[in-house]
Amino acid sequence: MWLSSGFIFRKGTSRYHKLDPRVKLLISALMFVTTLIVRSVFQLAIVLVFMVAVAAVATVLKRVARTMALTATFSAFIFVINIVFTRNLETSALYASRFVAIVVSTSLFFITTSPDELEQVMKMFRLPRDVVFAFVTAVRFIPVMMLDALQIMDAQKSRGLELEKGNLLRRVRNMIPILIPLVVNAVVRSGELAEAMESRAYGAVARPTSLMEYRARAGDRAVAVFAIVTFAFAAYSFYFLLPTFMP
Amino acid sequence: MIEFREVTYVHENGVRALDGITLKIDTGETVAIVGENGAGKTTLIKHVTGLLKPTSGAVLVDGIDTRQTSTAALSRRVGIAFQNPDHQLFSESVKEEIAFALRNFGFPPSLVEQRVSWGLQLFGLEEYRESSPLVLSGGEKKRLTLACILAWDPEVVMLDEPTVGQDAIQKEKLAGTIRMLGSTGKTVVVVSHDIEFLWPLQSRVVVMKSGRIVADGPAPEVMTQKEMLESARVAEPQLVSFYQALVRRPRSPFVDALEARLWIEGDKAADSGRPAVT
Numbered sequence: 001m002w003l004s005s006g007f008i009f010r011k012g013t014s015r016y017h018k019l020d021p022r023v024k025l026l027i028s029a030l031m032f033v034t035t036l037i038v039r040s041v042f043q044l045a046i047v048l049v050f051m052v053a054v055a056a057v058a059t060v061l062k063r064v065a066r067t068m069a070l071t072a073t074f075s076a077f078i079f080v081i082n083i084v085f086t087r088n089l090e091t092s093a094l095y096a097s098r099f100v101a102i103v104v105s106t107s108l109f110f111i112t113t114s115p116d117e118l119e120q121v122m123k124m125f126r127l128p129r130d131v132v133f134a135f136v137t138a139v140r141f142i143p144v145m146m147l148d149a150l151q152i153m154d155a156q157k158s159r160g161l162e163l164e165k166g167n168l169l170r171r172v173r174n175m176i177p178i179l180i181p182l183v184v185n186a187v188v189r190s191g192e193l194a195e196a197m198e199s200r201a202y203g204a205v206a207r208p209t210s211l212m213e214y215r216a217r218a219g220d221r222a223v224a225v226f227a228i229v230t231f232a233f234a235a236y237s238f239y240f241l242l243p244t245f246m247p
Numbered sequence: 248m249i250e251f252r253e254v255t256y257v258h259e260n261g262v263r264a265l266d267g268i269t270l271k272i273d274t275g276e277t278v279a280i281v282g283e284n285g286a287g288k289t290t291l292i293k294h295v296t297g298l299l300k301p302t303s304g305a306v307l308v309d310g311i312d313t314r315q316t317s318t319a320a321l322s323r324r325v326g327i328a329f330q331n332p333d334h335q336l337f338s339e340s341v342k343e344e345i346a347f348a349l350r351n352f353g354f355p356p357s358l359v360e361q362r363v364s365w366g367l368q369l370f371g372l373e374e375y376r377e378s379s380p381l382v383l384s385g386g387e388k389k390r391l392t393l394a395c396i397l398a399w400d401p402e403v404v405m406l407d408e409p410t411v412g413q414d415a416i417q418k419e420k421l422a423g424t425i426r427m428l429g430s431t432g433k434t435v436v437v438v439s440h441d442i443e444f445l446w447p448l449q450s451r452v453v454v455m456k457s458g459r460i461v462a463d464g465p466a467p468e469v470m471t472q473k474e475m476l477e478s479a480r481v482a483e484p485q486l487v488s489f490y491q492a493l494v495r496r497p498r499s500p501f502v503d504a505l506e507a508r509l510w511i512e513g514d515k516a517a518d519s520g521r522p523a524v525t
């Protein structure tokens with residue numbers, strides 16, 4: 001569910017969706033870096049507000065809000081661990097909320113970028129073709145595997161399996177009837193996919209042509225420049241203008 | 248008895264999979280549910296074991312509201328064999344696979360052994376007793392899933408596309424098993440696209456389209472409504488087409504396909520448990 005809400009692409013018609021995927025990657029990367037350079041919770045809150053604004057423009061606000069809510073559990077865990085070891089409320093809060101911000105920044109890229117666009121971006125970075133194909137296929141198959149997992153859970157529950165029953169060890173053991181069919185299906189499917197790809201001449205030529213060629217438009221360039229300027233301004237402000245509240 | 252009372256089910260993405268379904272299936276009845284892909288057939292049967300809870304309305308199994316009880320409790324009464332056998336097989340051996348549900352339901356070991364042997368024998372899987380279920384062929388896996396369900400002797404048996412991957416002989420055996428279950432008082436619900444498989448069962452047929460029931464009645468009545476079947480994207484059985492062709496012949500003595508069927512099949516049609524001509 002967390003994965004579905006936060007990282008799986010769904011078609012959208014917003015201007016953000018239509019941006020060049022490289023620009024979307026740039027925006028997410030800058031937001032990611034910004035979350036790492038902030039020095040206080042206050043600064044991070046500003047970054048998060050900016051991310052929410054981007055999500056609103058991309059009309060994925062609900063999904064991002066859901067991702068943030070689902071990430072809160074992990075975030076709370078990080079907070080507790082840090083409180084135990086550092087005994088510093090500010091630092092613990094910063095690390096916990098930084099985790100939420102990192103997830104949102106990457107999530108914004110994945111939920112607005114189709115696997116095809118992702119493939120093109122990776123190719124532009126001249127990554128090996130097989131690596132690109134494997135990565136993009138994995139991304140494409142996440143929803144399929146999630147559907148598989150749900151169907152397997154239904155099938156096993158209808159045979160009397162109670163996933164929520166018993167202590168922790170028992171619950172882990174209860175996952176075996178779910179995980180084995182899931183893994184076996186994934187392996188079988190990957191074998192079938194490999195055969196299907198080979199039968200459609202995958203790897204026959206060293207440099208295959210591409211159906212889509214991305215050329216950044218003026219609007220894309222303008223957004224990229226705006227993102228870089230905003231990032232530069234934010235970095236400068238965080239270090240020289242805004243209070244840090246750090247000890 | 249299974250009862251759907253004005254059941255509506257809306258998926259998370261807003262798709263209305265069931266739209267005001269009202270349906271009663273009596274104990275011991277055999278019912279075939281047909282309809283195009285996405286008509287809501289599988290969603291409908293998942294409500295019977297509480298795997299899905301209605302968005303509005305209620306589903307009652309022997310008077311028990313599925314919203315008030317767990318899937319595990321309902322599964323003891325209702326067994327579903329799902330469409331894809333690969334979604335449930337995981338054990339080290341075929342016999343362990345059949346024993347899985349029996350152990351979950353707390354059957355004593357001696358009875359588990361007895362029911363496993365019965366299931367293996369019924370579906371011709373004895374030779375694979377110690378084999379891994381993952382190495383079986385598609386048809387054998389399908390039969391194994393049926394054996395897994397029937398082993399715990401549920402009162403209601405629901406089969407989702409049971410003929411997928413089965414050869415003609417196995418289909419005949421499966422039809423025999425369904426008749427046998429019906430004759431022993433079990434409620435059997437078969438969801439299938441395989442009209443040629445369903446026609447000889449001569450059961451009650453429910454036709455679904457876009458989450459609604461568009462026809463419900465004895466097979467001879469429902470399966471001869473060509474326009475309705477076409478609108479639900481269900482093919483007419485070949486035998487019915489043959490009867491229709493007989494009716495269309497010059498100087499045909501038959502008024503309609505049902506009369507032609509009665510003339511050809513004679514007592515068999517008349518004794519099918521429901522009147523062939525109404």
